Amino acid sequence: MIVICVVFLALLGACVGSFLNVVIYRLPNGQSIVFPSSHCPTCGRAIRWHDNIPLLSWLLLAGRCRWCKKPISPRYIIIEAITMVLVAGLFAWYFILERRSGAGAFETAWPMYAAHAALLCGLLACAAVDIEHWIVPLEVCWVVSVAGLVSSAAWPHPFIPRVSPATGAMAVAAVAGLAVAMLMVKYGLIRRSFSDVVDKPVARDSLEINTASPPGRKSKRTPKVVLEPYSKAHGVNPRLEVLREVLFLVPALVLAIGAYELVTRVDVVRQGWLRLAGEGPVAVHFGALLAATWGYLVGGAWIWGTRIFGTLAFGKEAMGMGDVHLLAAVGAVTGWIVPSIAFFVAPFLGLLWALYLLAGRNQRQLPYGPWLAAGTLIVMLFYDAFRGFLAPMTEAFR
Numbered sequence: 001m002i003v004i005c006v007v008f009l010a011l012l013g014a015c016v017g018s019f020l021n022v023v024i025y026r027l028p029n030g031q032s033i034v035f036p037s038s039h040c041p042t043c044g045r046a047i048r049w050h051d052n053i054p055l056l057s058w059l060l061l062a063g064r065c066r067w068c069k070k071p072i073s074p075r076y077i078i079i080e081a082i083t084m085v086l087v088a089g090l091f092a093w094y095f096i097l098e099r100r101s102g103a104g105a106f107e108t109a110w111p112m113y114a115a116h117a118a119l120l121c122g123l124l125a126c127a128a129v130d131i132e133h134w135i136v137p138l139e140v141c142w143v144v145s146v147a148g149l150v151s152s153a154a155w156p157h158p159f160i161p162r163v164s165p166a167t168g169a170m171a172v173a174a175v176a177g178l179a180v181a182m183l184m185v186k187y188g189l190i191r192r193s194f195s196d197v198v199d200k201p202v203a204r205d206s207l208e209i210n211t212a213s214p215p216g217r218k219s220k221r222t223p224k225v226v227l228e229p230y231s232k233a234h235g236v237n238p239r240l241e242v243l244r245e246v247l248f249l250v251p252a253l254v255l256a257i258g259a260y261e262l263v264t265r266v267d268v269v270r271q272g273w274l275r276l277a278g279e280g281p282v283a284v285h286f287g288a289l290l291a292a293t294w295g296y297l298v299g300g301a302w303i304w305g306t307r308i309f310g311t312l313a314f315g316k317e318a319m320g321m322g323d324v325h326l327l328a329a330v331g332a333v334t335g336w337i338v339p340s341i342a343f344f345v346a347p348f349l350g351l352l353w354a355l356y357l358l359a360g361r362n363q364r365q366l367p368y369g370p371w372l373a374a375g376t377l378i379v380m381l382f383y384d385a386f387r388g389f390l391a392p393m394t395e396a397f398r
């Protein structure tokens with residue numbers, strides 16, 4: 001039975017990987033991920049279903065289009081293989097090897113597993129797009145975030161660290177504050193910081209699917225997408241720009257502090273709130289939703305805070321907004337602890353990569369998104385070890 005499960009999930013993972021390839025190729029291009037059906041980017045001919053089987057087709061066609069014989073990027077089979085390993089591997093890690101305590105039986109814990117697997121798939125897509133285009137596809141982050149919030153509310157599971165009712169109140173108020181700020185942006189009360197230009201691919205015509213080129217021919221390499229700092233290109237002061245983002249966050253901060261004071265100081269409010277978020281059948285679900293919401297906020301806050309302080313300190317834009325959405329999505333699925341640890345693991349991975357670059361001649365720089373994704377994966381897999389390692393510290397701060 002367990003073998004059938006793993007095989008099924010591996011096949012499912014390969015199919016999901018095939019879909020991720022569509023997302024990775026089309027989203028940064030601004031194309032629909034539904035229409036048209038798959039076609040060869042070189043000759044434009046439709047790919048038949050039997051040439052579109054995950055993993056196998058690429059191998060059978062030897063990585064070339066059936067019609068025009070132009071090479072198909074190995075990225076396709078790589079993404080499919082990685083997704084297969086992630087989806088089936090996560091199942092094995094949680095439920096066969098039982099490397100994470102408290103997972104429980106798959107029969108009851110499957111929604112949590114599905115949310116975690118969806119998160120890993122989303123992170124893979126974000127990392128792949130980020131590596132190629134230096135942007136994080138926000139749509140992917142949003143889908144994962146909603147999936148995390150909905151699944152934790154519908155099927156509360158112990159993997160999301162619960163928060164106190166007061167903290168939950170802060171989470172709700174902060175979300176309300178963000179909504180207020182977004183309305184203020186919409187009606188022109190706050191101006192957008194920097195520009196949308198930075199969040200969109202710069203060289204649209206450079207989005208080439210064939211990174212591999214046939215031997216003998218001069219390599220037609222994808223032109224490098226150079227993201228010139230927005231401030232440099234448009235003569236804006238990054239410090240002033242980032243202060244707009246601080247302004248954007250003011251309503252959320254004020255409302256959160258206000259909600260905390262209300263819930264902790266005013267008795268009537270506290271009683272009412274405890275009935276909703278404290279204990280009882282409703283609170284089981286509502287409390288889990290609050291925990292996921294708090295995770296979303298904390299995940300985003302790590303990066304956004306670093307971005308604001310880094311930009312103010314160094315006078316140039318530090319960290320992208322895409323990374324804010326990415327770590328927020330991690331928090332929405334896993335709660336506040338995983339993104340908080342991953343935030344500190346990611347720079348180590350980036351540092352290792354930098355050392356590797358220094359050692360070799362390979363000068364390929366990477367954006368930050370993949371490190372956040374890799375850090376998250378590591379923290380999710382070795383969560384128990386991280387918690388054990390951090391336990392003395394959390395004890396000390398009590």
Ligand SMILES: [Zn+2]
Pocket residue numbers: 040041042043044045065066067068069070
């Ligand atoms: Zn073709």
